[in-house]
Amino acid sequence: MNNWHFPRPQLAKHYLDILALGISSNLAIIAPRRKGKTLFVLQDLSPLAQKNRYLPVYASLWQNINAPHEGLILALEDAIEALDRRAPISRLLKTKIKKTTVSNELLGKMEVEFADKATKVTSKELLLLERMLTELQKKAGKKTVLLLIDEVQHLATSPLFDPLTHALRTMLDKRQGCVKTIFTGSSRHYMNLLFNESQSPFYHFVETVPFPDLGEEFIDFIVIKLDQEHSISINQKSLSQAFDAIDQSPYWMMKLIAHILTFGSDINSAREYILELLEAAEGFEGIAKRMKIIDRVVYLALSEGHNPFSKELLAKIDKETSVKGIPSNIQRSIKRLAQQNLISQIEKGRYYIEKPGLKRYLLESKI
Ligand SMILES: Nc1ncnc2c1ncn2[C@@H]1O[C@H](COP(=O)(O)OP(=O)(O)OP(=O)(O)O)[C@@H](O)[C@H]1O
Ligand SMILES: [Mg+2]
Known part of the structure; x- marks a missing residue:
């Protein structure tokens, strides 16, 4: 599905403009899983950055989930080596694109998001990092090194990464x-x-910028491609609704298109199939079984946008669970949900659902 990439040049330009203005030298793009961040950075942002005299260097902190520094060291090593060989940096980026695409093809495997044997970076490795960055800067000459550090949230998941x-x-x-x-x-x-x-070393150091969801232009792009290249005509509205059902994820959208192309199925059956696949891949059954009853009630309330501390909800918890419907229990439940990355709370009183398909699953399966 290589030629299905929908380019977002304006968005790439927007981020580079922010860097050029000098408002901040460090940006953070935050979006839920499988929204197309990595491919955007590699396929849209990096080429444009190269045209603007940057030397983009991509590193994933998940390269070794237990030792995030390894991803950085390897990325710097690769870039230095490419410059030494006078090989184009774009070749290096292409390899990363291929790697990302291939690992995205592996369906069904539950990705490990947390380290099981977190290791601390040694002082020797830190020195190496420092030395390699200096070397890369020198070799970059007039170009500015642009580090593209992926899966940065990983740094906050263990104190050993501090x-x-x-x-x-x-x-x-x-x-x-x-x-x-x-x-x-x-x-x-x-x-x-x-x-x-405030106690994090990155406090006030990074400018967070939104990463908008793909929208109707993406749907148009697919409808046109299916029609022109595969003579498949698909109802724009149905495709748009299917995209909503998979929470605007291009990852699941591509799985849906692949299903249509491979089996010639219609949009509705492809959509059903993909929703089942999503449930299985996200491990909703396991998540649901592990959830305490109070957590399920709180999660569903939050996913409806309700206040989790309302009188009604406290009463519901008192009635339907074995714990007391008191604010401290709700607080603990919210903390558990956040630690499992099922929800996020960024500002006081505002919650984000991190696994939207889970709501439908909980309501339908009634585990
Ligand atoms: N602009 C796009 N056009 C078409 N398909 C896309 C686009 N961006 C992403 N995809 C599809 O979504 C898949 C996932 O993309 P990507 O790996 O960039 O997401 P991600 O947000 O980095 O996910 P994760 O949080 O799992 O790292 C890609 O393999 C591709 O199939
Ligand atoms: Mg990614």
Whole structure:
């Protein structure tokens, strides 16, 4: 599905303009899982950045989930090596695009989001990072190094990663905008811990910018492609509704298109199939079974946009669960939901649902 990438050049330009204006040298793009962040950064932003005299270097902190510094070290090593060989940086980016696409093809495997054996970066590795960044800056010549650090929320998931976070801040501070960074990440809860908590080294260091959902232009793009390249005519409205049902995720949209192309199915059956696939891939059954009853009630209230501390909800909890309907129990439940990355709370009283399909699943399955 290589040629199905819907380009977003204006959005890429917008982010680069913010960097160029000098408002901040460090941006953070936050959006839920599978919204197309990585491919946007690699396919839309990097090429434009190259045209604007940047040297983009992509690193995923999930390269080794237990040792996020390894992703950084490897990325710097690869970039230095490419420059030494006078190989085009775009080739390096293409390899990363391929890797991302291939790993996205693997369906059904539950991705591990948290380290099980988190390891602390050693002082030797920190020195290496520092030295390699200096070397890369030198080799970049007149170009500005633009670090594209993916899965940055990972830094907030274990205190063992704190030394790396501190070191990164110092490394970037020292260079005073001569090295710029675009961070991407998927958990608003952990990103918030990283960027907005006063005790975090990244506090007030990074400008958070929204990553808008793909919209009708994306639907148009698909409808036209299906028609022109595959002679399949599809109802625009039905496709748009299916896109809503999968929470505007291009990942699931591409799975849906692949299903239509492979089996010649109509939009409605493809949609049903994809929703089942989504449930299985997200492990909704396991999540639902592990959830305490109070957490389920609170999650459903939050996903309806209701106040979790309302009298009605407290009464419902008293009646339907084995715990007391008191604010401290709700508070604990919210904390559990946030830790499991099912919800995020960024400002006081505002909650975001991180797994929207889960609501439908909980309501329908009544586990
Ligand atoms: N602009 C786009 N046009 C068409 N399809 C897209 C686009 N962006 C993403 N996709 C599809 O969505 C899939 C996931 O994209 P990507 O890996 O960039 O998402 P992500 O937000 O980084 O996800 P994660 O949070 O899991 O890292 C891609 O493999 C591709 O099939
Ligand atoms: Mg990604």
